[in-house]
Amino acid sequence: MKHRGTKYSGFKVIKEALTGHKGWKPVWRTPRPKSEYDVIIVGGGGHGLATAYYLAKEFGITNVAVLEKGWIGSGNVGRNTTIVRSNYLLPGNEPFYEFSMKLWENLEQDFNYNAMVSQRGILNLFHNDAGRDAYARRGNAMILAGADAVLLDQDGVREMYPCLDFENARFPIKGGLLQPRGGTVRHDAVAWGYARGADNRGVDIIQNCEVTGMVIENGICRGVETSQGIIKAKKIAVCVAGSSSRVMSMAGMRLPIESHVLQAFVSEGLKPILPGVVTFGAGHFYVSQSDKGGLVFGGDIDGYNSYAQRGNLPVVEDVCEGGMALMPMIGRARLLRMWGGVMDMSMDGSPFIDKTHIDGLYFNGGWCYGGFKATPASGWCYAHLLAKDEPHPVATEYRLDRFKRGAMIDEKGMGAQPNLH
Amino acid sequence: MIIHHPLLGPRDASEFVYKGDASLIDRPDWKADNAADLFHDYLYLRDNPAGEHCELWYHEQGDRSWLVVTRNTLTHDITNVELARDVALAKQAKKSGRGEK
Numbered sequence: 261m262k263h264r265g266t267k268y269s270g271f272k273v274i275k276e277a278l279t280g281h282k283g284w285k286p287v288w289r290t291p292r293p294k295s296e297y298d299v300i301i302v303g304g305g306g307h308g309l310a311t312a313y314y315l316a317k318e319f320g321i322t323n324v325a326v327l328e329k330g331w332i333g334s335g336n337v338g339r340n341t342t343i344v345r346s347n348y349l350l351p352g353n354e355p356f357y358e359f360s361m362k363l364w365e366n367l368e369q370d371f372n373y374n375a376m377v378s379q380r381g382i383l384n385l386f387h388n389d390a391g392r393d394a395y396a397r398r399g400n401a402m403i404l405a406g407a408d409a410v411l412l413d414q415d416g417v418r419e420m421y422p423c424l425d426f427e428n429a430r431f432p433i434k435g436g437l438l439q440p441r442g443g444t445v446r447h448d449a450v451a452w453g454y455a456r457g458a459d460n461r462g463v464d465i466i467q468n469c470e471v472t473g474m475v476i477e478n479g480i481c482r483g484v485e486t487s488q489g490i491i492k493a494k495k496i497a498v499c500v501a502g503s504s505s506r507v508m509s510m511a512g513m514r515l516p517i518e519s520h521v522l523q524a525f526v527s528e529g530l531k532p533i534l535p536g537v538v539t540f541g542a543g544h545f546y547v548s549q550s551d552k553g554g555l556v557f558g559g560d561i562d563g564y565n566s567y568a569q570r571g572n573l574p575v576v577e578d579v580c581e582g583g584m585a586l587m588p589m590i591g592r593a594r595l596l597r598m599w600g601g602v603m604d605m606s607m608d609g610s611p612f613i614d615k616t617h618i619d620g621l622y623f624n625g626g627w628c629y630g631g632f633k634a635t636p637a638s639g640w641c642y643a644h645l646l647a648k649d650e651p652h653p654v655a656t657e658y659r660l661d662r663f664k665r666g667a668m669i670d671e672k673g674m675g676a677q678p679n680l681h
Numbered sequence: 682m683i684i685h686h687p688l689l690g691p692r693d694a695s696e697f698v699y700k701g702d703a704s705l706i707d708r709p710d711w712k713a714d715n716a717a718d719l720f721h722d723y724l725y726l727r728d729n730p731a732g733e734h735c736e737l738w739y740h741e742q743g744d745r746s747w748l749v750v751t752r753n754t755l756t757h758d759i760t761n762v763e764l765a766r767d768v769a770l771a772k773q774a775k776k777s778g779r780g781e782k
């Protein structure tokens with residue numbers, strides 16, 4: 261289907277500047293829900309909107325509604341720390357995340373929207389020989405899957421990040437694994453860009469429409485009950501991140517998922533000090549610097565079941581201690597904002613993109629604290645599954661029954677203890 | 682969060698390690714015909730409710746007791762704390778029909 265909306269370009273910006281900016285139109289419509297669709301997507305986060313976009317653009321399915329209980333972007337897609345990377349180890353994961361990385365690289369051209377994709381590089385630090393070995397192995401796994409990886413020694417890290425504390429008594433920095441193509445992407449622009457692209461191709465984006473029940477007849481899911489009435493569809497595709505268990509329980513399902521809260525922090529604006537993303541796994545801390553100059557950082561999840569979208573102070577302290585250990589200069593910066601989001605933590609730390617045992621009902625979730633980077637591939641693979649009823653080749657391992665088959669994808673080797681992933 | 686330990690009084694939650702849903706106390710019967718399915722559900726599936734949640738906390742930085750804490754996952758309010766041992770023994774007594782001590 262042809263792109264219906266305005267095409268954004270440098271020429272358009274100049275034209276609008278000269279004509280008083282009267283020509284900009286709303287970026288998506290506000291339609292009333294129809295009584296029936298081919299596909300209903302539950303959840304207007306990054307994954308739901310990307311699914312709608314690729315369904316319309318790549319698979320020609322445009323009779324689609326995205327139902328969002330609040331406003332689009334109000335969930336984790338607008339709360340994350342914007343890091344994208346494909347530096348996974350296991351064969352069930354790495355090809356999927358590298359597929360996502362390649363989609364990020366062409367995303368702005370593809371959906372004609374400025375998402376500030378910035379491949380500024382991501383560096384994972386190590387502090388001892390065992391850490392170096394593990395990262396050498398991971399780097400090789402990445403390269404085998406077509407990704408990029410560079411193992412840096414201490415001097416290599418020092419050259420890029422002279423401000424780090426290399427002589428820390430407990431965790432001296434010995435080097436790091438760099439993925440130069442990793443980086444950051446403006447998170448809410450991703451939601452808006454996908455929403456605009458989907459809307460332009462005929463998808464109805466319906467905000468303030470909470471799904472409150474499933475219409476299931478003889479083992480077949482035929483629609484959803486919502487705050488705006490019953491809406492029917494041939495296929496119902498749930499992707500509600502932290503609310504996964506709540507929504508799937510409406511279909512009587514229990515999931516291998518716990519919901520946990522993750523916090524994030526932004527400092528006041530500073531002069532450029534961090535060119536890319538740095539992770540300090542040993543100290544439960546990671547950090548990057550936004551284009552406005554704020555240090556964007558975070559650490560571990562709070563570690564107990566929560567739907568509160570806010571965390572507690574002990575984790576704030578833990579994260580700040582990690583920051584002080586890595587780069588003591590951070591102690592002089594003032595904290596500007598902090599917030600939390602609800603994570604769909606799966607039992608092995610890896611996600612699901614699968615059909616359920618109920619015909620017509622599909623599930624996408626279990627993204628833990630790392631689903632932002634997955635947004636393009638998750639949308640594409642979910643659209644593939646919905647259109648063809650078979651998994652995309654890079655998402656064949658993301659099945660709900662993998663625990664039963666002993667086919668867990670446990671990157672960290674932590675077992676069924678979500679607060680350790 | 683402050684957890685009111687039945688023996689030690691109010692303690693900061695950061696003294697504890699979190700395990701998860703208190704139903705983990707009830708291990709399935711390993712001799713059942715469908716034991717593999719029961720253990721799959723026991724180990725991997727969770728109710729994960731929004732609202733009241735009974736959960737296991739371990740007082741690692743304290744007396745090393747296991748507690749069953751009833752906490753609201755929407756507000757983090759804690760409404761009840763018991764020793765996990767008491768909860769487990771009460772369940773066992775109920776199962777074997779022996780009732781009150």
Ligand SMILES: Cc1cc2nc3c(=O)[nH]c(=O)nc-3n(C[C@H](O)[C@H](O)[C@H](O)COP(=O)(O)OP(=O)(O)OC[C@H]3O[C@@H](n4cnc5c(N)ncnc54)[C@H](O)[C@@H]3O)c2cc1C
Pocket residue numbers: 302303304305306307308327328329330331332333334335336337338339340341342343344469470471472499500501502503507522523524558599600601602603627628629630631632633634
């Ligand atoms: C603090 C923080 C930092 C993070 N950092 C990173 C990072 O650096 N890199 C990375 O890759 N990932 C990161 N993540 C994880 C990432 O943000 C998520 O995994 C991802 O956004 C989840 O997919 P989503 O965008 O579709 O979720 P969401 O945006 O949460 O979308 C789900 C939507 O479903 C809606 N919904 C829920 N229930 C219903 C219902 N009943 N009816 C209708 N709609 C409903 C919600 O309102 C919500 O809008 C972070 C997360 C947080 C909270």
